[in-house]
Structures are given as C-alpha cells and as structure tokens.
Amino acid sequence: MGSLLEGVKVVEVGEFVFIPSAAAILADWGADVVKIEHPQRGDTLRGHLSIFSAHGYDTGDFNYLVEQSNRGKRSLGLDLAHPDGRAIFLKLVAEADVLVTSLLEPSRERLGITYDDLKAINPRLIYARGHGQGQQGPAAHHGGIDTVAFWARSGMGYVFSDPADPKLPARQGYGDLTAGMFLAGGIAAALFRRGATGEGALVDVSLLGTAMWMLAADVVSSDYMGHLPTPPSFGHVPPNPLSAxxxxxxxxxxxxxxxxxxxxxxxxxxxxxxxxxxxxxxxxxxxxxxxxxxxxxxxxxxxxxxxxxxxxxxxxxxxxxxxxxxxPLEVGEDPQSVANGYLVEHPSRAGARLAASPVQFDNEKLRLRSGAPEVGQHTEEILLDLGLDWPEIAKLKDDAVVT
Structure with a gap:
C-alpha cells in the first residue's frame, strides 16, 4: 500500500486540516510530500492545541490533529513572500508532480503561484486547490472553514440538529477530513490521466460542494419538491420498524x-x-x-x-x-476496527494511534512511515536535494528565508 505512489513528488502549501489531510493521504499511499510552512510559526494549526483542550480534548503535548493530518511528510520552513524563498519554491515545483494548496486566489496571485504561473514552469503539474465555497460567485475569495462552509452554509447543521436549537459540530476537522479525501481522489484521477496523455490538470474541491454531495438526499429532494421533508425524531413511528x-x-x-x-x-x-x-x-x-x-x-x-x-x-x-x-472510545476497540487496522500505531509516539486513511489496496493495512514533522525539520535535506550548498543554506537562514 505504501508504495502505490512511490516516486510521486508533492508540494503542500496549506494550513489547518483540509489541504494537509489530502496530502497526508497521498503520503500514506507512498508519495514524497514536502510541507512548506512559515519559517517561524509553521502551520497555524500547531498553535491550536490549547483550544482543543478547552473543548475536552486534553491530550497533553500530543497535537493529535497535526499528527493526523501531517504524518509521513517532510517539513520545509520557507518564506514564500521573500524573493529567495519564492525562487526555492519554483525549483521545487519544477520537479514536482503535484501542488496542493489552500491559499485563496488573491494570495496566490500576489505570490505569483497561480495555476497559470506554475503551469508555465511545469506543464505536467497537477495543481490541486481546496477552499470553502467554490471558485466562482461572490464568496469565491472569502475564507472558509468546516463549521462555516461545510456545516452551516450547506444545510448540514440544519439537518443534524433541532432547527429551533442549532448546534455546531464539536468535531475538529469533520468537514475538512472528508473534503481532503475527495481531493486526494481527484489528484489520483488526474495523475492517471497524466500517465496516459502527459497533461497536467487543475483539481478543485470545496467544503460546500463536499457537504452538498454528502447531503444529496436532502438537498436534491428539497430542491425538487420546493419544501423541506419532515425529519424523523426519536419515538417517531418509522415507515419501517426494522430500520429505526x-x-x-x-x-x-x-x-x-x-x-x-x-x-x-x-x-x-x-x-x-x-x-x-x-x-x-x-x-x-x-x-x-x-x-x-x-x-x-x-x-x-x-x-x-x-x-x-x-x-x-x-x-x-x-x-x-x-x-x-x-x-468514539468504543470504536477504537470495536473488533471490526481492530481487525481491519482502522486505527494505526503512531511510529514514534508510544500509546498513540491515528485514523488510517480509509482506502486499502491489496488487503494491506496501513503502516505509517513517520509522524508529523517539526517545523523545518527537513529544510537542509530538501535544499541539498535541490542542489544548494551549505554556504547558500547558511545565508538563507541568516536572512530568515528558511528555518
């Protein structure tokens, strides 16, 4: 399973859960994923462990969402806004098979890393972007997180809570992890086409579109009827008593x-x-x-x-x-989840397990190559692979371009 995408080079420019989770799945499948992070603070998600703890997820110093969404990657601390940093990024892209990003179009335009910019450098590049509400329309350039775009805007929150008492999902990354799986699948399809035609592709997934697909029964039926169906409730006599x-x-x-x-x-x-x-x-x-x-x-x-x-x-x-x-505590010990390897041992954190990406190949259970990297853990290794020498790397560090 781990060698399915062996030799595929992925560059990730993304934060939080959606885009990193898509890249983590590609890493599970064997791709070499280089995660580009801000050289000082890294992925913003790294600083959110205290917020998770406040909601009852106190895992000490184990940042479980960072680990879940970033296992198996290499981290490059790089300032994309610096001309030298952008030059290094373009070298990476020239050799890459896939770029996956959560940056909105205005940011990508400002940095000069739009699809058209990078396609000119690497026509075979699979350029995958993930965002909140789609790339057309008045909210195309608005930010989007799962509680807003996936849960609230899509109707998901309405359907799964009492309309008189709406609820927010307490699950971090609920929509992000789902959309990330779709994006990973789209990237795999684009790689398949490229193998036949040599053409790169632009792959696009939104949180809103993902939620509407998952909620298709409600969205499609309501759209067709022009009104909402009556939701079943506990104690409500079901149409089929053996499905209740x-x-x-x-x-x-x-x-x-x-x-x-x-x-x-x-x-x-x-x-x-x-x-x-x-x-x-x-x-x-x-x-x-x-x-x-x-x-x-x-x-x-x-x-x-x-x-x-x-x-x-x-x-x-x-x-x-x-x-x-x-x-959720019972699910981890469910005989079916155990037998099928749906939780996988963390390779370096004793007692910790992460959720396996849900696709298995050839009846092989997932084995993680590594946990999530520290910010800039692989910077020197990656720059040396690009052909830079030690004096050049030292100057980049002195100039705060890399870490």
Whole structure:
C-alpha cells in the first residue's frame, strides 16, 4: 500500500486540516510530500492545541490533529513572500508532480503561484486547490472553514440538529477530513490521466460542494419538491420498524438497518424473543409493518426490558443488520476496527494511534512511515536535494528565508 505512489513528488502549501489531510493521504499511499510552512510559526494549526483542550480534548503535548493530518511528510520552513524563498519554491515545483494548496486566489496571485504561473514552469503539474465555497460567485475569495462552509452554509447543521436549537459540530476537522479525501481522489484521477496523455490538470474541491454531495438526499429532494421533508425524531413511528432508532434497558441506543425487512423478519422476531410475531397476521408482510404504530410500540417496550449486552448477543447470533450507537472510545476497540487496522500505531509516539486513511489496496493495512514533522525539520535535506550548498543554506537562514 505504501508504495502505490512511490516516486510521486508533492508540494503542500496549506494550513489547518483540509489541504494537509489530502496530502497526508497521498503520503500514506507512498508519495514524497514536502510541507512548506512559515519559517517561524509553521502551520497555524500547531498553535491550536490549547483550544482543543478547552473543548475536552486534553491530550497533553500530543497535537493529535497535526499528527493526523501531517504524518509521513517532510517539513520545509520557507518564506514564500521573500524573493529567495519564492525562487526555492519554483525549483521545487519544477520537479514536482503535484501542488496542493489552500491559499485563496488573491494570495496566490500576489505570490505569483497561480495555476497559470506554475503551469508555465511545469506543464505536467497537477495543481490541486481546496477552499470553502467554490471558485466562482461572490464568496469565491472569502475564507472558509468546516463549521462555516461545510456545516452551516450547506444545510448540514440544519439537518443534524433541532432547527429551533442549532448546534455546531464539536468535531475538529469533520468537514475538512472528508473534503481532503475527495481531493486526494481527484489528484489520483488526474495523475492517471497524466500517465496516459502527459497533461497536467487543475483539481478543485470545496467544503460546500463536499457537504452538498454528502447531503444529496436532502438537498436534491428539497430542491425538487420546493419544501423541506419532515425529519424523523426519536419515538417517531418509522415507515419501517426494522430500520429505526431504539433504546435498551440500560439507556443505550441502537439502530436497525434492515431495509429488506421480509428477509430478516423471522430471525429478528426470534432474537427479540417474540417468535409469536413472525406469523402474526398483522405483521407478517412488509406492507403490514409499514408505519405500524402498534408494532413499533411492541419492539420499543421489548428492547427496554434488557440491557445492550443482551441484545448484542441476540441480534448478532440472528444475523440482524444493526449496531449500537457507539462512543468514539468504543470504536477504537470495536473488533471490526481492530481487525481491519482502522486505527494505526503512531511510529514514534508510544500509546498513540491515528485514523488510517480509509482506502486499502491489496488487503494491506496501513503502516505509517513517520509522524508529523517539526517545523523545518527537513529544510537542509530538501535544499541539498535541490542542489544548494551549505554556504547558500547558511545565508538563507541568516536572512530568515528558511528555518
């Protein structure tokens, strides 16, 4: 898996989570990713650990979002606004396969690193940009983070919270990490085309567009009908009682997802301890169960008689399609996440694990090559690879161009 993009050179000019996460996925797949950071402060995300801790994510000195989004990379501390820094950047781009950036168009124009600028230097370059609201329209040049562009503007926040009491997602990088996966996939597609034609490409992903894709069922149906659908709520009689949310006797929640309920109905009744329902004339066909409030009440009251552990054993044995509503702490020890390597050991931080990028190749589980680099950790190595000598590097450091 780690050698899939071996030999592909990626230059990253991005901060926070969206763009760095896309580049981290490329690194997972074997690409050599050079992360360009401000020579003094680095990626702004490096300074946000105290904010995360204030929201209950106190991981000490382990900056988990920096690690999650920057593992496997090399860091070059470089001032792009300095003429010497820009010259070094252009040398990197001339040899690169991919540039991935979160800089908005005005910033890229000011620095002279737009798609047209760099295409003139490297026609084979895959130029990938990620942003908030799209590159056209009145908000094209506005900043965008996941809470604003992905959650609020897209309708995501409306759908997943009570409209009378809107909520913000407490998950750092929720939309960013999703959009980063899409951008990594777009880059891979562009590399595939380049292999056939030799042509570079401009790849573009926005947080708003990503959220609208994920929320397509609501956006498309509302757009077509001209009004909002009525969202289901807890205790609301569902169209299909075998595809609904319930409580257990110990206060846990579980979800059934048996859309083909005729297929599961006899086994479900047995697991529920209600074999009498299987052939009951009021419930023995899909159309009879549809919207059936009496059946919903029977299932609800039966599930409240036993704790989750009891139902887990019963429903698993019956082959039902279901899951407990698990906590993030439980997910890390879920037998499925463990067996499939969905959390991967940090290569240098004992006791720490990071989420694996979700694509696997040839049944191979991901193994991380390295954790996130320190700011400028690989500056000298990268500059030497570009052909600079030690006196030149020393002068660049004296001039605060690199760190």
């Amino acid at each position: 949310l319930y409580r257990t006797g110990d206060g846990r929640a579980l979800v059934f997802g048996m859309l083909k309920s005729d297929q599961y109905w006899p086994g479900f009744c047995h697991a529920l301890g209600r074999d009498d329902l299987a052939d009951h004339p009021d419930y023995n066909a899909f159309d009879k169960r549809t919207g059936n409030g009496a059946l919903f009440t029977i299932i609800t009251e039966t599930l409240l008689t036993q704790p989750l552990a009891h139902w887990r054993e019963r429903f698993d044995a019956a082959g039902c399609l279901w899951s407990a509503v698990q906590t």
